[in-house]
Amino acid sequence: MKLLTYLNGASRRVGLAVDDALIDPIEAGGDPAFFADTTAFIRGGAAAMAAARALIPTASRRPLAGVRLAAPMIPTTILCSGSNYRAHNAEKAGSPLSGREPEFFVKTGDCVIGPDEPIVHDPILTRKLDCETELAVVVGKPGRHIAVEDAHEHIFGYTIVNDVTARDRQVRRNAEGFTWYELGRGKAFDTSAPMGPVIVTADEFGDPQAKMLRTRINGELRQQSSTAEMIWGCADLVHFFSVNFTMRPGMVILTGTPAGTAWSSDTELGGRWEPAPGLVAATRYCAPGDLVESEIEGIGVLRNPVAAA
Structure with a gap:
């Protein structure tokens, strides 16, 4: 459904x-x-x-x-897992926990917009606006300390979320080359969570670890990967977040993004672009007038223009 x-x-x-x-x-x-x-x-x-x-x-x-x-819903809470694809970890500046445990940050319902609504490019907030297509898990059944093997019982369905990011707010580096992340201002702001176009129930969606994911910007293919490449699968993330929170209907879990972000081409922030078949390297970050298309097999395509503040 x-x-x-x-x-x-x-x-x-x-x-x-x-x-x-x-x-x-x-x-x-x-x-x-x-x-x-x-x-x-x-x-x-x-x-x-x-x-x-x-x-x-x-x-x-x-x-x-x-x-x-x-937007198909306004979540009560959006629980986000960063650094969850090996190829994305390889293309960016590493932090001590990259790939060792899920990066844990939160977005709110105030970040959410729907299909065709504009992502606002606010140069006071950021000059390095980036986009990340992510599979989103919609929680259906309450629970706390949920075992991985029981996680499927707590999943209602799946949708697409574009984890829009202010890279120059997120990525911090010191003179010695040490990198750390500011996952507050870099991730949570107006229009930073486009969502949609639909929620597909778990019974219809099938195996969440066997879906193709793509991002196109102005028609250029920037990201293409399978959700099989996640380090921690959807069930692992339900377990992980349920240690901190009681999972409740209306919560959403983001599962990370693969390689191909604009960050990968930004050497100033430690990016390391690796060519891949069919992918086009970004030459800049998102700007007003761009069209971002986030696609996940079995759900559809989420389209959002980028507009000036």
Whole structure:
């Protein structure tokens, strides 16, 4: 099942995407308690899923083309794991913990924008605005200290998040060449978490460690990798973050990005670009007028323009 949020005038409505068409479950007679918003649907668990499936055969449909999508949800918390692809670690300046344990940082719902909404290029905040396509895990069932082997029971589904980053705020280096990361101002700011276009439920998505991921900027292929290349898989990350937080419906976990970021071509910040078949090296960071396309197999393409502040 594919779950989305769309704009109906000034309101946001939950929708189901079926065969390139939109079903509005409330218009189809669904229980508003389940379909008030995405988080309510996730909290509804198996009963909400059954209610949605019962609507699909007879509900009226409209073409998805032309429907204005919003972010599929506004997460309560976005738990982020950096340095989670070996090739990305190899292309950037290393810190003492790179590749040894997940980098742990947080974004908030205030960072989230939806498909086609602009990523704001604010030169007061950063002159090195970078983009990272990431598979995002949507938490479905509460739990704390979740074992890796039980993690799948706590995953509702998956979506795409672009982990937009202010590299000149994130990467710090001293005169001796020691590198460390500032993961506050470098990661969490307005429009730094484009999300969408849909959430795909875990049963439909299949194996999250066997999906292709791509980033295109102005049509140039910058990133291409399989989620099989993660150091810590989705189940590992659910376990990891559940040590700190009780996992709750409405939380989202970001799983890191592969090689090919603009950082890799920035020698000033320790970048080390490595050629790969089909990939185009960045010659600069993102600028107003750029179009960023984040694609993950089985979910779709998240498109966002970059606009001046």
